[in-house]
Amino acid sequence: MPPSADPADPAGPVDPVGPRGPADPADAFDELYKSTRDRLLLQTWALTGDLAAARSAVKHAYVVAWHHWRKVSRREDPEAWLRPHAWAYAQRRHTARLGHRDKDLDPDVQATFDALAALPAGQRRVLLLALLTQVPSDELAREVGLTREEAERELRTAGAAFTELRAVPSGEVAALLEPLSAAVADVRWPRPTILRRSGSGRRRAHTAAGVLATVAALVVSGVVVSDDGVRTSLDRAATGQRGETPAGRGVAAQPPLVADALLSAEQVRSRVQGTGWTERRTDGNTEGDGTVLPCQADRYADPRGTAALLRTFAAADPGDGPRRNAWQLAEASRNERAAKRTFRRSLQWYAACSEPRVQLLSTRTVGAVGDQAMLLALRSWSRPVRTTVVGVARTGLLTTTTVLRVGNDARPDVAGGTDLLADAVRGLCSLPDGGSCVGKPEPQLAPPVPVGEVPSLLSEIDLPPVERVAAPWTGSPTVRADTNPAATPCDRTTFTGGGISNNVTRTFVVLDAGLPTEFGLSETAGSLGRRKANAFVDGVRRRIARCAEDDLTTEVRRLTTSDTRREALTVWVVTTELSDETTVRYHMAVLRAGTAVGQVGFVPGGRRTITDEAFVGVARRALERLHEHPAPKKAP
Template identity: 50%
Template sequence: MRNPDEFDAFYKDARDRLLLQTYALTGDLPASRAAVRDSFVVAWHHWRKISRQEDPETWARPHAWAHAQRRHTARLWHREKKLDPEARATLDALGKLSTPQRKALLLTHLTTVPLSDMAREVGLPRTEVERELQTATAQFAVHRDVPSTSIRPLFEALRDHVASVTWPRATIIRRAGAARRRTHTGVGAVVTVAALVLTGALVTDAAGVHPTLDRERLTTSAPKGPDATSSPEAEPEVLPASTMLEDADLRRTAPGRDWQVRRTTKNVGKKRVEVPCTRERYADPQGLAALVRTFRAAPAKGAPRRTALQATEASRTEAAARRTFATTRAWFAGCSDERVQLLATREVPGVGDDAVQLVLRSWQAPVTTMVVGLARTGVFTTTTVESLASTTVPDSRLSAAVLGAAVDRLCPTSGAGACADDKPRVRDRAPFPADEYPAGLGLVDLPPITGVDKPWVATPPQQARTNVAATSCDGTAFTGRAYGAPISHASTRSYLILKAGLPDEFGLTETQGSLPVKAAKAFVAGVRTKLAACPDKELGTDVRRTTELTSADRQLTVWHLTTELSDNKKLTVAMAIMRVGTGVAQLGFVPAPGAPMSDAAFEALARRALERLERQASPSR
């Protein structure tokens, strides 16, 4: 049986001491207050065990210190403008010490911890802690210009500064601790059920598993079978070999390596070359001719392997060529090869009649970055692919020059259209649709997960009756009405990695809907307000905002939330809310231990989702 009176007395007696210690450790008063408060919430959760200890403060202090340091990692060292000069000088001196030195000094002067316990709390052997304490004492005394015997009184200015902090009533702390246990149980049950539902959906869609991509051989995702009887080989002179790039073109437009032509083929039979991301042998099965030429840069010591290829198709009419261009562009924009990610999409004005550039990266070993150039001139569609076995991206302007040279090779041929400018330019643009759901993320948008070599898979979009992307802080729904208007075109889609040994809760979810502009703005503002208030309402939850964008027609905010579920378990969620015009969307990601997504990768993914949201349907009337 828990004794609330004992806990209340402990809370009132220890909170100010712990606050002083955590503040001296981090220089961040808001983070310190929240950390101490949350540590008492956890303490009530485990009070039956903690109360048996001779001094419960020896349990609470390491938790409060660790929580404060986690909350403080993204903040500058003490930013308070109205801080007493003495207190500021003390914090400045503490900030010049290493973390182990600071801990040893604070444990010595602000607690009664014996040296053996100090070593355990600092996390170092006793002899090392003694050395760190001696160094900390000497350096702190020098920085504060006082004798080493006069250090303890310097903390009084900090004690006075934190004395004005207000605390929640003990009953509130105990209620939060009780709710924490219920939340822990509830979250586990909900995540398990949701994962089972999603897994079931994926099993029924098993026919959609994508083929593999071997970068050493550039295998295709096209189905294997007999050659079509109406091969473009029938009229080879429509597309002579002289219309293809030569090694001199690559040496001129992509200098620094000695390029050599490896082979040229009409892409039939045993001489067939497999082009990455293509789903069929030809984008125009009724075309007149096709050629593929491959290149390799001479090996250079310490330089990554570099290759290139050009694939050209001749269609019967310009209308057919436009369809060929669109088909080829769709293949690369929604590349279905496993573990290939779209990094950038660019326009290339002044090259042929139509031209685009896409940057893709295959995360299969060896990691390979590809710059794909695609152009149409009259009845001809040509594709250039430069591949570098590295995470380095080849120069986009040089790649555009290679594409321009390919178009100029075709230009004198009967049926060709516009040629290329002398110095082609590139400019970024929104990505083309990745699949049949143009307003949402495609598999090609998703970054790799550290330590996982399996591909992402996606469920088909479903009506957004529930919103797994929401967090406990916001509880956002995409059903019914919001801010006086009905939500229309609401759908949700989840992305998982199967057969990778990941826990059920791992995954990414995107939920979208449409609202009139005024209601859509209020929708985003409402989520922002709830997240700002969450740390005070959801005790034990840390909310860190990393990105915020607001303009006339666009809004985006990215958060990272951490909820302490138990002493050794916490739930981490990355979440983004966004709007483009009348379209609103929420993106949520739950990582797994050893399988994270970096803050930068999630932010880039949220920005990609914002770009794709431009294609969200307008609200129903």
């Protein structure tokens, strides 16, 4: 019987009855497999120098491709989907020096591997993509996570280094790889039906695991016995033990997560400060209430996911130095939609951290790390003061969170946090459910993640600590701005009439701290047409400027000002002498973000105040959030 008619072959996403037509999925897969496997093997062998690891990786890439054939087959170039997966699997399976397993290599071929091994991994990838594929320059750059200019620069550097190491002219570089092509032509491959059976078995195992994972009692018990007596693991911890498929056909289903894919203590040690980093625990986070990480709101960001793993680290006791801890949580979701939702929920844990006296210092997007990645820096002002750098990333169906916490108020280790997140994604992206891997990480400052009932207004997490006060800020409900508590006696700004809409206000106070009733920070915002919004800000500026001239008991000091077409900001300190013994000091800012306008005011309680610098930071954060304010409503 010919392989294509094998009755044991599950036939993949569509199992037609009768003769197969030219659009049959199995035929399309078989054709792709036969036409591309030697090219992929040559590429992965050149990448690693390990022929056995390369062959295993290429086979696994085709198994996963059949698992996801509906998605892969719709791509204009399915080989472009296979290649990064095969390369990632090959690098994960290969751990030793290039060429280490192939003892009978021709000396010239070994010299080529030695030269490739001397190149940094990124340069080696760029060089091999240029030499062994027909990928256009833009696609090549995207595949390695670089801009086109950066990729071209890396290619020139790699080419120059490689020709120098091999002592050949640049025109002869491609010829050095020809002996590898001849070698891979003799490699024996399994029939495509075998790979399709493995892919179909893998799909059934994932589907069964997803259905059974919803049965809480079975998840807690960790195993279920099917009608035919096959014992299948349902342990969400995904310890790395591979169970049989429910059909019991001997096809091993790789769990969505394995412990070996998580960060190691050595990686943490190489990326961040601190000595004696050790791994403390690795499990599925099934014990206790599950809130192990700082700011973690729930046990899992995806309570219906297929697997989860938690690993914790600690540095050695620093004596008088700051304590350091690190965590990684990884979760596997059922599909891409669920994974994107898991990423958003994980991010929200930190963007809206519910721990008291936690302040969001900065937010960054991280390019070229997985499919989505962000980095947040936070500081807890409760004693002992702690600084935390959190990374959240998604690669395919897998979401990971890395947390680095240091027991002091030093500058957040953004570089270390970025590297740690990139390493975490590198470990996960080569798993079957992984997606994009890691190029050159590019952290870029970004607006804060929208949080709260009204995302365009400040939240508690945006506010700095109050000097001489240990209690947290508490925000009032957001209400319509019929009055404006952010105004000063100098400007008396209102947010009613004049075509303003979406006018809201909110006040923050510190409860149970013995502060005077006037203490607090208020923000008011509204929407106007662009010209009216510009005029609104100019009007506040004029009134504040005249205040000191008209009232000799008032002093006005401008802290900062800026103007662009997109936004405007001015921050002042206004001091008014009410009597010889009494002086009132206000911080006030006026701001515009497109068609949204806002005002922020702060009244201290004597020496219990915030610094000028801290208030400027609050005003800038308010401006960042104000871009979320709705556009002005049209008059009826």
